[in-house]
Amino acid sequence: MARWQPDARERLQQAALELFAEQGFAATTVPAITARAGLTTRTFFRHFADKREVLFAGEAELPAYAERLIAEAPAGTSPLAVILAGLRAVAEARFEGRKDTIRQWRAIVATDAGLRERELQKRAALAAAVRDGFHARGLDPTRAALLAETSTTLMHVSVTAWLETDDRRLADIIETTLATLRATLDA
Structure with a gap:
């Protein structure tokens, strides 16, 4: 060796x-x-x-990455545009080209209560970073919290749908999922 x-x-x-x-x-x-x-x-x-x-290696990087994407978004950009740009960037950087590995990872996490708890902690840390990022941009705490929870849920639901398909890009699924959310809220 x-x-x-x-x-x-x-x-x-x-x-x-x-x-x-x-x-x-x-x-x-x-x-x-x-x-x-x-x-x-x-x-x-x-x-x-x-x-x-x-x-879970590298999980600490994602909240900092999310905060940086929010902070670097041009002034005056709508929160929704910031979220979509951030989710597209994360989809390209961390998901595309790794579908089989992510499917395998999700299946493993699903088998163990401690791993599922760790995944929830990871999502909570990401939501906190997004909330803090929007609060730093001047949004009130309630709006920042709603955007944070919505964006992490949007990503989670989109990744689940993406893993069930063979031919669509995650960024496209994120946009479709957001459109479904908007239609649901307007109904």
């Missing part, structure tokens, strides 16, 4: 996803992951605090 391997993190993630899918999250151990990846346990812990982190 080579002393330093530049793709160790990716190999660990791939091995973990395979094992989680094959034998379940709870039954998979860190030594099993490292054996599958051909790496050491020590290498695993250089990249991840525990096996949950394999699934």
Whole structure:
């Protein structure tokens, strides 16, 4: 085994996803992951605090990214335009081209109560960042909170629909889902 391997993190993630899918999250151990990846346990812990982190690595980046997108939107841009631009950017940067991996990730998370709770915490952190971003743009707390919760729900519902299709881009589904929401609210 080579002393330093530049793709160790990716190999660990791939091995973990395979094992989680094959034998379940709870039954998979860190030594099993490292054996599958051909790496050491020590290498695993250089990249991840525990096996949950394999699934949620990088989650802290998304709220900061959302706040930055909101802050950088031109002055006078409507909140809805800010949300749509942000969701399109997230769709392109984090989702497109990864549909099979995201399907696999969602299936794994669905099997474990602790993982589902962690996913809800991730969504709550994102909503808080969006709320804070809109509040910093001068929106009152109630409007900022409504926009934050609506945008995170819009993304979640859109991703679910996207995972059930084979040919549509996530950005297009986001726009369709928003149109459905608007029609529902106007009905």
